[in-house]
Amino acid sequence: MKILYISISGNTRSFVKRLAEYASKQYAIQIDVQEIHENSVFEDEESSFFTFVPTYLGGGNGLDNGDTEILTDTMREYLDFHENFRYCLGVVGSGNKNFNHQYCLTAKQYAQKFNFPFLADYELRGTQEDIEYVLNTLIEATDKH
Numbered sequence: 001m002k003i004l005y006i007s008i009s010g011n012t013r014s015f016v017k018r019l020a021e022y023a024s025k026q027y028a029i030q031i032d033v034q035e036i037h038e039n040s041v042f043e044d045e046e047s048s049f050f051t052f053v054p055t056y057l058g059g060g061n062g063l064d065n066g067d068t069e070i071l072t073d074t075m076r077e078y079l080d081f082h083e084n085f086r087y088c089l090g091v092v093g094s095g096n097k098n099f100n101h102q103y104c105l106t107a108k109q110y111a112q113k114f115n116f117p118f119l120a121d122y123e124l125r126g127t128q129e130d131i132e133y134v135l136n137t138l139i140e141a142t143d144k145h
Contacts, residue, residue, distance in 0.1 A: 001023070001029060001030070001031045001032070001050070001138060001142060002031070002032045002033075002034070002047065002048070002049035002050070003016055003019075003020075003031055003032070003033045003034070003049065003050050003051075003052055004034050004036055004049050004050070004051050004052070004075070004078070004088075005033065005034070005035055005036065005051070005052035005053070005075075006035065006036050006037065006052075006053055006054070006072050006074060006075040007035060007054065008054055008072070009054070011054060011094060011124050011125045011126075012052055012053070012054050012094055013035065014125050015052070015094065015122065015125055015126045015130075015131070016033050016052055017033065018126075018131055019031065019131050019134060019135055020033055022131050022132070022135060023135055027135075027139075029135075029139075036074055036075050036078045037074060038074050040074065040078065042077075042078055042081040042082075044081075044082050044084065045084040045086075045087045046087070047087060048087050048088075048089050048142070048145060049087055049088060049089065050088065050090055050091070050092060050119070050138055050141070051075065051079065051088050051090075051091045051092070051107075051110065051116075052092045052093075052094070053072050053075055053091060053092075053093055053094070053106050053107050053110060054072065054093075054094045054095060054106070055072075055093060055094065055095035055096075055099070055102060055103065055104055055105050055106040055107070072106055075110075076113075079110070079114055085114040085115075085116065088114065088116045089116065089117075089141050089142065089145055090111070090116050090117040090118065090119035090141050091107045091110050091111050091116060091117070091118055091119060092107065092119050092120045092121065092122070092134055092137075092138075093105075093106060093107025093108065093118065093120075093121045094107075094121065094122050094123065094124065094126065095121070095123065095124075096123065096124060097123050103121070103123075104118075104121045107121065117141070119134075119137050119138070119141060120133065120134045120137045122134065
């Protein structure tokens with residue numbers, strides 16, 4: 001299993017690393033994690049993966065007056081690169097529930113733009129229950145593919 005992620009504040013990085021450790025210890029599932037950042041060399045993906053993105057938006061409220069993705073657009077560009085999105089089995093989003101409608105909006109927008117499923121969400125660094133739920137969701141999505 002492979003996860004591509006972007007982490008701005010460290011929350012997504014923490015979650016993905018804890019998820020990989022849990023998968024390895026509890027299920028002997030190895031997860032290859034790859035952080036995408038502004039200095040990443042873009043590569044052609046050739047096998048399936050999942051995408052994890054936090055939500056950082058500027059301007060608007062995401063409902064009636066727009067929103068602008070900020071800080072995470074390198075991941076969108078990576079998915080666009082040579083149509084890497086074709087190999088994405090789905091996206092997992094994170095954010096702060098205090099932002100109401102904008103909670104996980106970046107992941108939902110990616111799902112719509114690239115036509116892959118929005119699989120799961122978690123708040124901030126996530127809980128152990130979130131890790132267990134997200135891993136089970138990834139396993140199910142892998143089995144369906």
